[in-house]
Amino acid sequence: MRAANIFVSGLKAGGRLAETTLVRAELFGSLGATGHGHGSDKAVLLGLSGEDPETVDTATAEAQVAQIKAGGKVALLGVHDCEFELTLHRRRTLPFHPNGMIFTALGGEGAVRQRTYYSVGGGFVVDEATGQLKADDTPVAYPFRTGAELLAHGERISDLMMANELAWRSEAEIKAGLLRIWQVMQECVQAGLDTEGTLPGGLKVARRAHAIRKQLESEHFATDPLRVMDWVTLFALAVMRKTRPAGAS
Secondary structure, eight states: OHHHHHHHHHHHHTTOSTTOOEEEEEEOHHHHHHHHHHTHHHHHHHHHTTOOTTTOOHHHHHHHHHHHHHHTEEEETTTEEEEEEEEEOSSOOOSSOSSEEEEEEEETTEEEEEEEEEEEETTEEEEGGGTOOSOOOOOOSSOOSSHHHHHHTOSOHHHHHHHHHTTTSOHHHHHHHHHHHHHHHHHHHHHHHHOOSBOSSSSOOBOOHHHHHHHHHHOTTOOOTTHHHHHHHHHHHHGGGSOOOTTOO
């Protein structure tokens, strides 16, 4: 979704949005092999429409995608209608990373813009054209590459990571970001606990979190010292629901 959004935003910034008549999106490697099951095809269409992972309304996203597919056109950034082609290559890969994507915008005279992106984890997308395919070499207070090197610093891990994060942003920004992530996760857990039925994705997998929650809450006098782990497992099941509350990131 983020890569598609970046691509069409680039079209707009370059003044090429209005002349685009077709957008072709190709997904490679693991994105191509499991894209339908993981909703990558839907994410691309939402991104072309101008949606962003942190603000998309997941309560209406399915209906939005269905409308795009039914009409055969996508409104780029919500303002310019054009046709689209979406191809998931199940056995082809790109050289840099398994999660590769190529977006091509076509107009009356052929290609208007083409970009290759890689989804490298953690929500980060790199653009091959910008040359941003190198590791971040920002100096940090406590560098490490392995768990042993991390522990060798002798600091509390939370303090160590705070010191390292300060290389990129202020302490106030770090804490605000952490609190936002925590709030979103709490909302996702609660949504998973409250929702019954089946998971999206076409496999008709029954949601389990709601029923397990009711069972745990009914057992008031359980004495198993590992009882808390049942709740931890429940929270993990709740956030595996594949949808989030509106606005969650």
